[in-house]
Structures are given as structure tokens and as C-alpha cells.
Amino acid sequence: MKKYVTLLFSLLLSNTFAQKPISLFNGKDHTGWHIDVPALDNDPNGKNPFIIRDGMMVSLADPQGHIITDKVYENYELTVEYRFAGKPGNCGVLVHASTPRILYKMFPKSIECQLMHDNAGDFWCIGEDVVTPDMEVRRGKKEDWGVTEGKERRVKNLTDDSEKPLGEWNTMKVRCEGKKITVWENGVLVNEGIATASKGQIALQAEGSEVEFRKVELMKL
Numbered sequence: 001m002k003k004y005v006t007l008l009f010s011l012l013l014s015n016t017f018a019q020k021p022i023s024l025f026n027g028k029d030h031t032g033w034h035i036d037v038p039a040l041d042n043d044p045n046g047k048n049p050f051i052i053r054d055g056m057m058v059s060l061a062d063p064q065g066h067i068i069t070d071k072v073y074e075n076y077e078l079t080v081e082y083r084f085a086g087k088p089g090n091c092g093v094l095v096h097a098s099t100p101r102i103l104y105k106m107f108p109k110s111i112e113c114q115l116m117h118d119n120a121g122d123f124w125c126i127g128e129d130v131v132t133p134d135m136e137v138r139r140g141k142k143e144d145w146g147v148t149e150g151k152e153r154r155v156k157n158l159t160d161d162s163e164k165p166l167g168e169w170n171t172m173k174v175r176c177e178g179k180k181i182t183v184w185e186n187g188v189l190v191n192e193g194i195a196t197a198s199k200g201q202i203a204l205q206a207e208g209s210e211v212e213f214r215k216v217e218l219m220k221l
Contacts, residue, residue: 024069028055037066061090066106073199075176078175083170088117088209091211094205095181102126120170127148139154178198
């Protein structure tokens with residue numbers, strides 16, 4: 001009986017202190033984030049590609065850049081609910097972001113989890129690298145691999161049909177546990193690998209097409 005009570009107490013205690021999701025976006029403003037858009041360096045009053053609309057964070061795609069968390073995160077699962085608001089195109093979620101503007105003098109050192117239409121779940125190496133199964137099949141010739149401009153930075157995802165039809169909401173989950181990164185698109189495993197980093201900031205790109213984000217939520221592991 002005593003053993004049973006102890007076990008029950010332990011279960012109750014674990015549920016009481018279980019991690020709860022943390023919303024990184026409050027639906028009202030960009031609190032907790034800052035915007036890095038090179039075009040605004042010399043024109044602070046120019047067009048901002050990140051706006052709040054109907055309680056959503058919206059990437060207007062132009063001018064290009066990114067919005068990035070103030071805090072550094074490690075060992076977490078990130079849930080992003082997004083859709084293309086009009087014409088489909090390019091965008092991405094950056095994890096383990098650190099040194100600013102190392103790619104095209106714009107994007108930070110990081111691993112990109114691609115949101116681009118028909119390519120969701122690709123990895124793109126930006127200063128950091130990632131090792132995955134079937135690397136030579138999914139990344140091209142080994143001698144071309146690299147993490148800077150002109151190199152083969154893309155590791156193709158595992159599926160071709162995990163995205164919802166245009167206009168519908170997609171859910172991408174990115175689990176970062178140590179250096180391992182695992183990505184699901186709408187519940188389907190689309191990529192996994194071991195990165196050269198284990199922590200960093202989280203960023204969303206403005207790059208190619210307007211994207212609405214209604215959820216950006218983090219669960220600590």
C-alpha cells in the first residue's frame with residue numbers, strides 16, 4: 001500500500017510540474033523578438049516586412065530579412081502553424097541562430113527548416129552544418145557540400161506530399177534535442193539530422209512570399 005501511495009504521489013507531482021507550451025508570439029506585437037532587415041539600416045522608417053494582422057504574425061517577404069527571438073533556446077520542440085496568404089513561395093524557420101548576417105550579409109548562422117512551398121522540411125545549412133542519413137542522395141556530390149554561398153547547403157526532405165493544399169494551415173514541428181534536429185510537417189516525419197550546434201535563437205524569414213503565422217509555440221524538453 002505504501003509503495004502504491006508513493007507511486008501515485010510521484011505521478012501527481014510529475015503532472016503538476018510538467019512543462020507547458022510557451023507561446024513566443026502574443027498576438028499583439030513583437031515583444032520578445034527583434035527585426036533584422038538590412039534595407040532598414042539606412043532607412044529606419046522604410047517598409048517593415050513583419051507586421052501584426054488579425055492576431056497573426058505576418059511576413060510580407062519584402063524587403064528581405066528575418067525576425068529573431070531575443071532569447072537563446074535549447075532542448076525544445078517548436079510548433080509553427082503557417083500558411084501562404086496569397087501566391088506560394090519561399091520562407092523558413094531558423095533554429096540555433098547565432099552570428100548575424102553571415103549569409104548574403106542578411107541571414108544569421110543557423111540551420112534552416114524550409115517552409116518553401118513543395119519543399120517544406122528541407123534543411124539548409126547557414127554557417128552551421130547538419131549530418132543526415134543518405135547524405136549523398138539528398139545533398140548531391142560530397143565535394144560540393146558546404147555552409148556558405150556557392151556551396152551545396154540543401155539537404156532534401158524525405159517526402160513530397162506532406163503539405164496541405166494552398167490556403168490551408170500547415171503545422172511544422174521542430175524538435176531540437178542536443179544537436180539532433182527532427183522535423184515533422186503535418187504529423188509526417190520529413191527530416192532529421194545531427195547539427196554542429198545545440199542552441200541558439202529562433203528566427204522566421206522574410207524571403208520570397210507572404211506568409212501568415214498564427215502559432216509559434218515552444219515546449220521545453
